[in-house]
Amino acid sequence: MYEVRDVGVVGAGLAGLYASKTLLREGYSVDIFEEHRAVGIPKHCTGLISSYTLYLLGKPAIKSVVNAFDRYELLFINHKGDKPYRVTLQFRERVYLVDRVNLEKKLYEEVVAQGGRFFLKTHINRVIALHGKYRVSSNGRAYGPYDVVVIAEGAKRVLVRKHSLCPNVTNAIGFQAMVKLREGLADVPYIFISSNISRYFFGWLVPYAGREYLVGVMDSNSRATEVFTKLLSLLRKLLSHNITRIREFFGGYIPLNKLCIGGSNRVIGVGDAISPVKPFTGGGIYGVVESVNSLSDALKLLREYGESTELAYIYGRILSQRLKRLASHHAVKGIVDLVGGFSTLGVIARLLRIKGYCVKYYDDMLRLGKPLLTS
């Protein structure tokens, strides 16, 4: 029989916090290591999630909602200066915008209240296997022993590479600015598709709260400085006369790999450390929630009947089932890139006179409903 009692979690981002909360609730003892001095920093995420993901994250997420939308407007902009072609994505369920920093702070409070032990300002550089257990080490100081180590280090993927969970890493880069405008500009998110803004992805404007907006650009195959320059150019073109204040710039890596192997023995990756982000609409938080819930299910199965060596295998099986649609998204994105990127979809939509789509599930944009056609 297989007994897990002590778990070490590396990284107190959303995946590490949600994993800690879930495992504490199930009776495990949890230590959490975070290299920064507090949770919630540095900021990188927009915070758009489906209602499904919102309810799985529970009360901390519900209390962090700042806005909600029933549609996105896609604007296809060509370089000839024609009027942008607009396609509406109409959602069956609402998409929520959450304050990510607030969400992480609330999760942190819950984890502390449940008895989780935090080690802040502690960068873990090694996970060491010793006599059937694990220790994690930070600059020569070892912590543990643990029965399971959960790696929730996010998109930089250093430890998961050391443990061969992710052999190669391909990231896009996303930058955004929180801006305050003189007057309201839009009440739903706008996605800007133009090869001038982003060769492989897009730019966005998301109404935050009041007259505050998140304006961002994401691209792959570009250096960080190039993406940042494109963001500045988008800000200039879109909003220059209207901005009263740029509150902050922030951003980070967005993993584009296929789903990695979930774990090796009892070293298990969750969140951006192993999960790809859905290329059309973000969706990284969905990957966080599904990977943590897969780990919880795998541990439950093994607690009843299993052998310890089977944790990574069972976790991997459950995870690949839950996230199999992400693989299809990446295949479709590959085809879209081959035919000339998202801009080509705009040309096709214009030709077929498609003015919108009903989206059944925000987390699975491939399951679209009927197209809405112009009369």
Ligand SMILES: Cc1cc2nc3c(=O)[nH]c(=O)nc-3n(C[C@H](O)[C@H](O)[C@H](O)COP(=O)(O)OP(=O)(O)OC[C@H]3O[C@@H](n4cnc5c(N)ncnc54)[C@H](O)[C@@H]3O)c2cc1C
């Ligand atoms: C610009 C941008 C916009 C996005 N928008 C959305 C969106 O709208 N919706 C959505 O669902 N997703 C979005 N995402 C993706 C989403 O942010 C990620 O999927 C999510 O943050 C992943 O959480 P995580 O905990 O796995 O990683 P992270 O949030 O990156 O957390 C990793 C944590 O681990 C810590 N850490 C790393 N290495 C170590 C170490 N060795 N020792 C100790 N601590 C360590 C880090 O300091 C960090 O706190 C966006 C991403 C970007 C960059």
